[in-house]
Amino acid sequence: MDGDSVTQAESTVSCARCGKPAHLQCPKCVELKLPREGAAFCSQDCFKAAWSSHKSVHVKLKNDEAFNHSEELQKNWLYCLKKGQIRTPQCPHFDWTGTLRPYPISKHRVVPAAIEKPDWAMDGIPKIEPSSDLQSRVEIKTPDKIERMRETCRIAREVLDAAARFIRPGVTTDEIDEVVHEATIAAGGYPSPLNYHFFPKSCCTSVNEVICHGIPDARRLEDGDIVNVDVTVYYKGVHGDLNETYFVGNVDEESQRLVRCTYECLEKAISIVKPGVRFREVGEVINRHASLSGFSVVKSYCGHGIGELFHCAPNIPHYENKAVGLMKKGQIFTIEPMINAGIWRDRLWPDGWTAVTSDGKRSAQFEHTLLVTETGVEVLTGRLQSSPHVFPWLSS
CATH class of the missing domain: 3.90.230.10 (Creatinase/methionine aminopeptidase superfamily)
Known part of the structure; x- marks a missing residue:
C-alpha cells in the first residue's frame, strides 16, 4: 500500500508507531476487517514510517487464513505456550521485536519403542542431569x-x-x-x-x-x-x-x-x-x-x-x-x-x-x-x- 493514504478511524485509539492519539487507520486493515488496535496512526508521516514493518500483518493474515482453512488444522495444529506444556488455537499477544511471528505447530512425532531414549522422553523432565x-x-x-x-x-x-x-x-x-x-x-x-x-x-x-x-x-x-x-x-x-x-x-x-x-x-x-x-x-x-x-x-x-x-x-x-x-x-x-x-x-x-x-x-x-x-x-x-x-x- 506504499502510495495509499490512511482512512479516518471510527474512534480514537493509540498510534501503532508512536503511541499518540490516532484517528487514522490503514485502509488495507479496514478491508481485511482487522482490529483498529495496531492499525491506527496519528498522521500520514507515522503511517509511512511504519509501513515496512506494518505490512507484514497483512501477509500473516493471508497465511493464517490459508492455514486455518486447510486440513492441517484438523490434525491438532496449535500455537505453543509454557515451554511446550500448553497448546492454544489463538496466536499469543506479545510486543514482537521484528516481523517474524509464531505459527501453529504439529503434534509430537513418534519415536519407535526399540530406540534407546533419554530419561525425559516420556514425561519431559530430565532426572539425572540437574543433580549430577x-x-x-x-x-x-x-x-x-x-x-x-x-x-x-x-x-x-x-x-x-x-x-x-x-x-x-x-x-x-x-x-x-x-x-x-x-x-x-x-x-x-x-x-x-x-x-x-x-x-x-x-x-x-x-x-x-x-x-x-x-x-x-x-x-x-x-x-x-x-x-x-x-x-x-x-x-x-x-x-x-x-x-x-x-x-x-x-x-x-x-x-x-x-x-x-x-x-x-x-x-x-x-x-x-x-x-x-x-x-x-x-x-x-x-x-x-x-x-x-x-x-x-x-x-x-x-x-x-x-x-x-x-x-x-x-x-x-x-x-x-x-x-x-x-x-x-x-x-x-x-x-x-x-x-x-x-x-x-x-x-x-x-x-x-x-x-x-x-x-x-x-x-x-x-x-x-x-x-x-x-x-x-x-x-x-x-x-x-x-x-x-x-x-x-x-x-x-
Missing part, C-alpha cells in the same frame, strides 16, 4: 565414551546435512523437523531436544531475528530468510550436538556478512582449543572478531559440556568473561557463538523457548562438539566429504 556432579565438575571422558561420542556426532552431522539439503523457499520449518526426526531414528538415534524440558520438536529452527531455540512450525521459509538448524542426537547413551545457519534463496549482503562472520567466530575459537588454554579465552577471541566486524555477541546462552548428559560443565561464554578453568585432554564440550547484527540483548517469546533479538535485527549461530586432544582439538561434528556445499566461502 558433572554440573560442577568437568568430566575427562574415557576412551570408550570418546569412541561413542565420535559415532554419535557423525550421525548428528549426517542428520544436519540432510536438513541442509532440504532447505529452500516454500518449505516449512515443521517439514525440516520431520527430515531431522526421520533421519535420526533411521540411524537408530533419538532426537535429544524432543520433550527435553517439554520442548515439543526434534530440532530447533531459528529464523531471522530468532537467536536460538526456535520451534519448528507451519511458517514457510521465504526467499531472503536465514535459518539456523540445531540438531542433537542421542545414541549409545551419549549426545552429539551441532548447528549451522543457512541462506534461503537470495539473501541480502548484510545478512551474508553476518552469517560468514559467525562462522569465522567459531573457527577462530576452535583454533585455540588445546590443553592448558583457559575457557575464558574462547569468549575473548569471539568477541574480538564480532566487534571488529560491527556485530555483537549474545550473552544469555553459552557453550556447554556434553556426553551422557545433554548439558553439563563447563559453561563456555562467547563474550569477554571471567570463567574459571583450563582445558584438559579428554574433555568434550560445545562452542556455539550467537552473533547479532544489532545489539546483543534478547527477549523470550510467549512459548517460553524462542529467544529473539530485542531490536528485531537478525542473528546467526554455528556450533560444533569438540574433543580436547593431547596436542589440540578434534572437531567431532566436523563437515564430511558428503556434506552439501552451502557456504560460498568454503568453495572459494
Whole structure:
C-alpha cells in the first residue's frame, strides 16, 4: 500500500508507531476487517514510517487464513505456550521485536519403542542431569565414551546435512523437523531436544531475528530468510550436538556478512582449543572478531559440556568473561557463538523457548562438539566429504 493514504478511524485509539492519539487507520486493515488496535496512526508521516514493518500483518493474515482453512488444522495444529506444556488455537499477544511471528505447530512425532531414549522422553523432565556432579565438575571422558561420542556426532552431522539439503523457499520449518526426526531414528538415534524440558520438536529452527531455540512450525521459509538448524542426537547413551545457519534463496549482503562472520567466530575459537588454554579465552577471541566486524555477541546462552548428559560443565561464554578453568585432554564440550547484527540483548517469546533479538535485527549461530586432544582439538561434528556445499566461502 506504499502510495495509499490512511482512512479516518471510527474512534480514537493509540498510534501503532508512536503511541499518540490516532484517528487514522490503514485502509488495507479496514478491508481485511482487522482490529483498529495496531492499525491506527496519528498522521500520514507515522503511517509511512511504519509501513515496512506494518505490512507484514497483512501477509500473516493471508497465511493464517490459508492455514486455518486447510486440513492441517484438523490434525491438532496449535500455537505453543509454557515451554511446550500448553497448546492454544489463538496466536499469543506479545510486543514482537521484528516481523517474524509464531505459527501453529504439529503434534509430537513418534519415536519407535526399540530406540534407546533419554530419561525425559516420556514425561519431559530430565532426572539425572540437574543433580549430577558433572554440573560442577568437568568430566575427562574415557576412551570408550570418546569412541561413542565420535559415532554419535557423525550421525548428528549426517542428520544436519540432510536438513541442509532440504532447505529452500516454500518449505516449512515443521517439514525440516520431520527430515531431522526421520533421519535420526533411521540411524537408530533419538532426537535429544524432543520433550527435553517439554520442548515439543526434534530440532530447533531459528529464523531471522530468532537467536536460538526456535520451534519448528507451519511458517514457510521465504526467499531472503536465514535459518539456523540445531540438531542433537542421542545414541549409545551419549549426545552429539551441532548447528549451522543457512541462506534461503537470495539473501541480502548484510545478512551474508553476518552469517560468514559467525562462522569465522567459531573457527577462530576452535583454533585455540588445546590443553592448558583457559575457557575464558574462547569468549575473548569471539568477541574480538564480532566487534571488529560491527556485530555483537549474545550473552544469555553459552557453550556447554556434553556426553551422557545433554548439558553439563563447563559453561563456555562467547563474550569477554571471567570463567574459571583450563582445558584438559579428554574433555568434550560445545562452542556455539550467537552473533547479532544489532545489539546483543534478547527477549523470550510467549512459548517460553524462542529467544529473539530485542531490536528485531537478525542473528546467526554455528556450533560444533569438540574433543580436547593431547596436542589440540578434534572437531567431532566436523563437515564430511558428503556434506552439501552451502557456504560460498568454503568453495572459494
